[in-house]
Amino acid sequence: MTGTKTTVGWREWVALPELGVPYLKAKIDTGARTSALHTFLIEPFDEDGVRKVRIGLHPHQNRSDIEHFTVAEVIDERWVSDSGGHREKRYVIRTELRLGATTWPIEVTLTNRDNMRFRMLLGRTAMAGRLVVDPQSSYLAGEKPSAGKHRHAQDSG
Template structure:
């Protein structure tokens, strides 16, 4: 059995396929899926394939944005923490933590009113990570040693 990596209540990671580096994500074991802040998005169909065109912040210090067209993985009705159902659009991409690359499914939502631009949900954490809620940025600290 592969040993699980330890993460804190928040972690800094990269989403290299999206051009996003050093993004702070809140680890949320109560959320099923991972969510990334998106200023705006729309879903289009081309040649029988669904795509999501989204405006993402790729540098959170300068607030530089980039518009990307990404292949839609799935659409799902999700109940928010407030009990409201909403349609979420998911993509598949990669996330880098501990200098390792992991597959991740991400939905998009405007999180501008939230403290962290990203949530890492339990579907990403499952069988890979253990969470120590008394720590933060364990993956970054491990690489600095």
């Protein structure tokens, strides 16, 4: 991809509109090839011959009392190594990511690691050709949407 790249900080507010997530804090992780969404529930099932997964998220950092459930189509299963070298087979989904005013499709692995500080890691594959990371900055794409309560709040960008 050519053209102007957006500069982002090491952490940013993002939305996953197709999954009904108006905002969550993501770590922009240049050390990770693949993006990851941290979930507390991953339930695979088939619907009319299509592999899907029911996902349960705690979209807010340090808040396990707020839950969000959604369903997505599984596009693959992959072995992924974390930063500690542990290998795990993960489901992969494709969904849209909104960062600032821009939305594009990304692939995301699902992992039941709800204890992670960030609910999402945005990896290099999702950033390629689009983003440049300023590691000294945060939230260059915009502050957290002023949604009040998280339930079905309108995403302001």
